[in-house]
Amino acid sequence: MSTRTATPPQTPAPGQPGPRGASRTPLWANPRLGLLFLLLALVALFTALRPAFLDTTLTLVPLQSDISVYAVVGLSQLAVLSLGHMNMAVGRMAAMSAFAMGLAYDRLGVSLVVGLVIGLLVGTLLGALAGLVISRTGVNSFVVTLAMDFALVGLITILYTRFTDGVAFSVRPAGMDALRNDTFADYCMGDVCGPYIPLVVPLALVAVLAVGLLFRFSRLGREILMTGANEKAAELSGIPVRSRVVQAHALSGLLAGLAGFLLAANNGAFSARIGDAFLLPSFLGPVLGGTLLAGGAVSVLGTVLGATLTQVIYKGLNLLQFQLDQLNLYIGLVLLGALSLDRVRHVAAERRGARA
């Protein structure tokens, strides 16, 4: 995996105690490493309980598809968490993009790629609109995106009832079934078959790489992070804070749109239900991965690990035949446990740093 995590912020986030003196936390206190161990332990546990967990077609292939979707959902939230903002409308932005794609495929008969671009454009515009309202009025991002969520919930159902005969477009553009069902193993190159990786994975991988590179190396990404760390200081340093806010929200909308497309590809239909379950996972991934809500620091790799962990838990508990609603109980407990452990690690690292 070649993504990189952004460096931790130079200044402690406002409102957080922050490490004093010890600017570098030791390796064992890295939340990503803890996440990786937890992930391996869970995979081992589930495999021991149900050997079918490592079955390729039954578990591993669908699991990869799910991880692809929710990693992108997490990145969509991460894009605005970098500012210290929130996007409560991720799910609805995804649904709106999915609607635009469905409409384009159904009415205009465009190809898969063109429809995807149209959908992403809609998502980007929605995100930019949210960002514009936030940056122009100075109203809390939570309120703006919550109100947007409210508004879009209504709009999406109205649009679907008007333009389809039910809650979903029945159209399937060429290539969508392949995206849904095929893995690289289905495309043999000579005598060597590819790995059992679904075709949606590369799409998510591109997004992960792009976001990682953006926040790590690009001027735009660094300026967004600086805006998140300290808006006043960023403005005084000559960073166009307002347009950075709009751009970060537009990125969030773009990624939400991509997540909507990936989920639609996995489900095989562009339906009104897309994005309904995005809100919680969108926070789970970044937060488990060590991204702060305060802004100024992001961890792209952590987000992918966090999303993977959540999906592994879902899949594992599913195989153990837990009811879907009961899953929530355990997901919540794992989230609390992981975060508390993170806190313990942090405090321990701080103490150790102080003593040394």
Next chain:
Amino acid sequence: MSTGTTSARPGGRLRGVTARPEFTLAVLAAAGFVALAVATDGNLLSRGTLDAFFRFLAVPIVIGLSQMVVLAIGQMNLSVGTLTGLCAMVAAWLMLEAGLPAPLAVLGALGVGLAAGLVNGLLVVFTRINGFIVTLATMTIIEGLRYGINGPDTFQGYSQGLRDLGAASLLGLPVVLVFALVVAALVALFFGRAVAGRKLLATGGSPFAARLSGVSNDRSIVIAHGLSGLLAGVAAVITVAASGSVNSSIGDDLLLPSFAAPIIGGVALAGGVVSVAGTCLAAFLVRLVDVMQAQFGINPRWIDLIVGAVVLGAVLLGTARQRLSRRLS
């Protein structure tokens, strides 16, 4: 109706009243009510419609207050909706499966709400994790618990007395609404007069200044979350009494309204300011939109759209107002 806004504004008494955001809301609510009554040819004022209007106003008020209490310290409680559902399920379970009398079941539901709220607060204090994340996690946990009580099945046919109370009226107003208003008055008193309430607002206004003045921020956090949970329990009791049957989907549609009421009512997300009257009036306004939909047979989906627009509009109005008054002074 007492209010709980903290900022005392300078100027004459009358001007002080009319300049308050609550006044604008009250005028809007009254105008909306009259307009709707005229538009429906007085149908709104018929006994049945009016009764339903007020009966289903009780839960939005209490759930809005439940969110407001946590907003007062600058945090959020995402678990209010599912917690209301859990408490309602617990109350029904206590009556039907455990065979307890209704008063004990009501106490049980309130107890569960309070306990869950306190757990939220203690988790925030001890783990130092952001309250948003903590309640996001407890929301999912409570969702699982809520489902675990009775699976997908519905509880019905519990205590007749409680259901009678839910359907009863007092001086023309449903008892549940009177109950909700009494709770609102108590919350207003808590923030206006009680030491703990003032400390809560101090914590919300500026945690640093509060600490220097000898206020325990940790205690404020625990109290605020505990009170929020307790109010969710109250909302659950009202739901159980007024609806006659409960299942594990109760509370799913309460999270967004819980934010809508205080935010339209002028409560700042940053903390330190509350407005009980504003929250109640905003709940009234949202209910008006609801009834309008029912009266004119509008696609209920338009309502979400309208409420979303109203929330955003109210907030924008608030910011514009602030800017204007800053420029004037």
